Amino acid sequence: MKMNDTIARLLKDLGVAQMFGVIGDVNLFIVDRFMKEGGRYTSATTESAAVLMASGWAQVTGKTGVATVTCGPGLVNALMPIVEAVKGHVPMVIVTGDSLSKFKYHPQSASHREFVLATGAGYEAPRRIEDVPRDLVHAFQRAWAERRPIVFNFPSYDQQWEDIGEYQPPRLHTPERLGTQLDTEALELAVGIIASAKRPIVLAGYGVVTSGQRDAVLQFAKRLDAPVMTTLRTKDLFRGEAGNLGVLGISGREEVTEAVGVSDCVIAFGASLHMFTTANGTLLNKKRLVLVAEDRHDIGRTMAVDAAILGEPGAVAERMLYWLDEAEIPSSQFAFEEVVTQAVAAIAASYDTPLPAPSDAPITIQQALLAIEHAVQEERLLVTDGGRFMRQPWQLMRVQQPRHFIAGNLFGAIGTGIGYAIGAAVAERGLPTLAVVGDGGFMLGGLTEFHTAVREKLDLIVVLCNDGGYGAEYLHFTDHGMDPSLALFDWPEFSEVATTMGGQGLVVRTQADLGAMQQAIRTRTPGKPLLIDLKLDPKTMPRTF
Structure with a gap:
């Protein structure tokens, strides 16, 4: 079987049903054969967005995402989202190949290995064409085991029509992670x-989501009568549970500040405890810290701990619960103290804030996002881009489970939101996807891909927080008493652009527009992406942190 046919067949037999990409000389025949094998392919406009789509799909499904790009500039264009996926521990395989071997100085030639390894991703490159099947399977094995992107780089694409021998079905073993924690x-x-x-607090990180151990950790918290909190990526894991204080960190709610302040111990399961979760460590001052981690590299990576346990979160939680019962340790009752119950009540009440009376007063981002929160069905996906606005949707918009939420700022970049949202929407076509983005990020990486969402007939609602420029840079200028005009732009009318591309567009300026906006959301055509352009004042927009 020829090399390009072998790669496509292997992808199918490895269980790959969905692939994202941009075709070029290297991969067009592979994609064509993959689709003929029954695979579904979503064509992005840019390579960067293709990898973001695969990452968004992987985060929603919990499976290994697959993207494909061409050689040289195609792969280089995808480096930023590869870094983003490395930081997010997202398992992905990115398929590419080398330029023509017969030209020593081919214009698309590039040192793929050096580029890829600089991102922190893994790299697999067969030395011989007959090694392609084995090494492609190895790339998928590594992506699953290492929880990061692996770039599979096959030999120069002029060899893809060569016969590499009889096809052999792949053997890929990804055993279930069964944690057995000994009494150490x-x-x-x-x-x-x-x-x-x-006054202990139980904190669940993203490792609890990937291991599927929510219930074991929650049972442990209930045994302690401790309030529960999560990291940002684990948002809404404990939605509806008593004692749920939401997200810990600078992206959390102000209502929980006092409760966190009086706590004396944090038991963290599967959390990296980075600077945003701990506010550079200040939120854990004068608290004992117990960390449960599956990877030894997570222990002490960001801060010192009082006790560290290597193990799967659920197994460790169950074992600690066993010994607490054996020793007849009483519960803390912290979850029922007034400082906690008042915080929980205040958070719940904040979502019930009524719409302001219709008037010509300009909208605030809080008013608009709460109106959208109540207009979209509860079972939906939420994706946010990076930008000055992002803390607001994190706090004001909810999901039913963490896998339905993607915070697209792992690399501190803007312009990731629409790519992520398309991948998420493809993964869950039966649900609406809310993509909350800024105008700067939308122009940087989202505008071109809006048409991809149109082509894919996705139920995508793009909420454009449009303050007319780059928000963080605007603040830097004004904080120093300088003219911020360099950070402001005269954008096109995004609603008109969305309509021209085949979607739906809506402008929201005043409080009188909020009711009409809700009606437009409820009566939208699901297969026709809707863009809501929120006209916001950069002078009154809240700070990110």
Whole structure:
């Protein structure tokens, strides 16, 4: 079987049903054969967006995402989202290949290996064409095991029509992660710290989502009568549970500040405890810290801990619960203290804020996002881009489970939101996808891909927080008493552009427009993406942090 046919057949037999990409000389025949094999392919406008789509799809489904780009500039254009996926521990395989071997100085020739390794991703490159099947399977094995993108780079594309021998079905083993935690000194130390805590908080990180151990961690928290919190990527894991204080960190709610402040112990499961979760460590001052991590590299990577346990979150939670029961340690009752119950009540009440009376007063981002929150069905996906606006949707908009939420700012970049949202929407075509983006990011990476959403007939609602420029840069200028005009732009009318592209467009300027906006959301055509252009004042927009 020829090399390009072999790659496409292997992808199918490895269980790949969806691929994203931009075709070129390297991969066009592979994509064609993949589709003939029954695979679904979503064609992006840019390579960067193709990788973001695969990443968004992977985060929603919990499976390995697949993207394909051409050689040289195609792969280089995809480097930023590869870094983003590395930082997010997203398993992906990106298929590309080398330029023509017969030209020593081919214009698209590039040192793929060096580019890829600089991002932190893995790299697989068969030395011989007969090694292609084995090494492609290895790339998928590595993506699953290492929880990061692996770039599979096959030999020069002029060899893809060569016969590489009889096709052999792939053998890919991805065993279920079964954690068995022994009674170690570390566990004994952790249980002792927990037993002496008066006001413990149980924190669930993204590792709890990927391991599927929500219920075990929640049961542990209930045994302690401890309030529960999550990291940002684990948002709404405990939605509806008593004692749920939401997200810990600078992206969390102000209502929980006092409750977090009086706590004396944090038991963290599968959390990286980076600077945003801990506010550079200040939120954990004068608190004992117990960390449960599956990867030894997560221990001590961002801050010192009082007790660290290597193990799968659910297994460790169950074992700690066993020893607390054996020792007859009483519960803390912290979840029922007034400081916690008042915070939980205040958060719940904030979502019930009524719409302002119709008037010509300009909208605020809070009013608009709450109106959208109540106009879209509860079972939906939420994707946010990076930008000055992003803290508001994190706090004011909810999902039913963390896999339905993607915070597109892992690399601190803007312009990721629409790519992520398309991948998420393709993964869950039966649900609406809310993409909350800024105008700068939309122009940087989203405008061209809006048409991709139109072509794919996605139920996508783009909420454009449009303050007419680059928000962070606007603040830097004004904070120093300088003219911010360099950060402001005269954008086109995005609603008209969306309509021209085949979608739907709507402008929201005043409080009188909010009711009509809700009606437009409820009566939208699901297969026709809707763009809502929120006209916001950069002078009154809240700060990110």
